[in-house]
Amino acid sequence: MNANNQYLTLFANCIPVKGASRSVICDTQHKRVKFIPNSMYDWIQELKSISIEDYQKELNENQIQITNDYIDFIIQNDFGFFCTKEELAWFPEYDGSYESPNEIENAIIDSDDSSNHNYQKIFSQLEQLGCEAIQLRFFDAIKFEQLNKILSHLEQSSIVSIDLALPFSQEWSNEKVKDALNKHPRIFQLTLTSFPATLDPYPNEHRANLVCSSKVIDSNSHCGIIDPKYFRLMKESMIEARDFNNCLNKKISIDVHGTIKNCPTMSESFGNIASTTLEEALNSNGFKTKWFIKKDDIKICQDCEFRYICSDCRAYTQNEDAYGKPLKCNYNPEKMEWKS
Amino acid sequence: MDDTKDKLEKLLKVDNFNRLPLFMENAKLIPKKKNLKEYKKITVEKYGTTNFRHTVYRKPISTFL
Ligand code: SF4
Ligand code: SF4
Numbered sequence: 001m002n003a004n005n006q007y008l009t010l011f012a013n014c015i016p017v018k019g020a021s022r023s024v025i026c027d028t029q030h031k032r033v034k035f036i037p038n039s040m041y042d043w044i045q046e047l048k049s050i051s052i053e054d055y056q057k058e059l060n061e062n063q064i065q066i067t068n069d070y071i072d073f074i075i076q077n078d079f080g081f082f083c084t085k086e087e088l089a090w091f092p093e094y095d096g097s098y099e100s101p102n103e104i105e106n107a108i109i110d111s112d113d114s115s116n117h118n119y120q121k122i123f124s125q126l127e128q129l130g131c132e133a134i135q136l137r138f139f140d141a142i143k144f145e146q147l148n149k150i151l152s153h154l155e156q157s158s159i160v161s162i163d164l165a166l167p168f169s170q171e172w173s174n175e176k177v178k179d180a181l182n183k184h185p186r187i188f189q190l191t192l193t194s195f196p197a198t199l200d201p202y203p204n205e206h207r208a209n210l211v212c213s214s215k216v217i218d219s220n221s222h223c224g225i226i227d228p229k230y231f232r233l234m235k236e237s238m239i240e241a242r243d244f245n246n247c248l249n250k251k252i253s254i255d256v257h258g259t260i261k262n263c264p265t266m267s268e269s270f271g272n273i274a275s276t277t278l279e280e281a282l283n284s285n286g287f288k289t290k291w292f293i294k295k296d297d298i299k300i301c302q303d304c305e306f307r308y309i310c311s312d313c314r315a316y317t318q319n320e321d322a323y324g325k326p327l328k329c330n331y332n333p334e335k336m337e338w339k340s
Numbered sequence: 341m342d343d344t345k346d347k348l349e350k351l352l353k354v355d356n357f358n359r360l361p362l363f364m365e366n367a368k369l370i371p372k373k374k375n376l377k378e379y380k381k382i383t384v385e386k387y388g389t390t391n392f393r394h395t396v397y398r399k400p401i402s403t404f405l
Binding site for chain 1: 401403404
């Protein structure tokens with residue numbers, strides 16, 4: 001195709017993000033991230049309003065060659081397409097802000113041997129708030145029957161996604177795991193922690209994701225890890241991250257003592273589930289404050305090319321600053337390096 | 341071209357994020373008579389799925405491993 005009198009535009013679901021030293025194109029449909037130089041990011045922005053031919057008029061031969069390479073990169077990677085000026089108007093960029101009809105989107109409920117949660121009551125309150133996804137983190141061993149009993153309260157529930165993390169014990173044979181996953185199709189992920197190094201990990205062959213980890217997770221202090229494996233290449237979550245905190249927005253949590261919090265690791269309490277409803281906690285002063293700390297407000301993250309696909313943590317931050325970079329992040333956007 | 345534009349607008353209404361080269365292909369390469377069924381077929385040939393609009397939104401709730 002003769003591209004010269006054409007415009008080049010990116011698909012709305014391929015979102016470029018500029019960092020301190022390089023940029024990325026996040027393809028939220030095909031779940032790919034490709035690095036590009038910042039100069040290419042700027043070029044993409046300029047091409048929104050100028051044809052390739054007009055853009056290249058001002059350039060020398062060398063610069064034209066570079067922009068031709070950029071065009072090839074966009075087309076070969078299927079990030080964009082040529083169109084005429086008239087057609088350009090047909091492909092508006094996504095400018096929507098994040099919206100959700102649910103007052104709460106997800107919840108964490110921690111428990112250990114000292115906990116005495118009334119799960120039925122908690123789940124019904126979460127349903128009232130529209131919560132669709134929960135994570136149950138057990139820090140002490142839990143029996144198959146106990147877990148069954150807890151999950152049975154969700155059989156008719158509008159909570160459709162259940163994440164479980166529980167320590168391995170002899171009882172949790174591969175067969176038992178299979179039983180649990182078959183019985184409770186709403187389980188989205190089951191993580192067996194403290195998984196013995198002497199055992200082969202159980203095959204991950206279920207509808208739900210099964211993770212066997214040797215890591216000991218015996219308290220909420222393990223949370224807050226920043227790692228590319230937690231990157232979220234989803235358009236909804238990228239849009240959410242532009243306007244809201246992408247860990248705490250629309251999240252509510254109950255710690256092992258029944259204390260209602262933004263996240264179990266944080267110290268600020270909004271009452272105890274024994275005497276306060278989740279709705280009361282949600283509407284109490286200050287509960288939603290941290291929901292609005294977005295990546296663009298956070299030191300260092302604001303210059304990071306991963307900021308809209310990365311997770312966040314407000315419980316562990318550099319210098320305990322409310323706007324500090326997550327403490328457990330080892331990435332340096334200036335140097336483009338992950339330190340181990 | 342009007343036919344194409346109508347279809348395009350329909351698609352944009354369904355999901356602004358839909359991959360649209362398909363549509364550009366419709367506009368440029370495929371005779372106007374092609375209907376959405378054929379569009380789907382082409383989509384499957386090119387991308388292996390038409391299921392772009394139904395990806396489950398599920399982000400990690402916490403990050404401890
Ligand atoms: S704020 Fe940090 S510790 Fe709390 S749930 Fe999020 S990642 Fe975990
Ligand atoms: S600096 Fe670290 S925590 Fe911040 S966005 Fe980049 S990778 Fe994520």
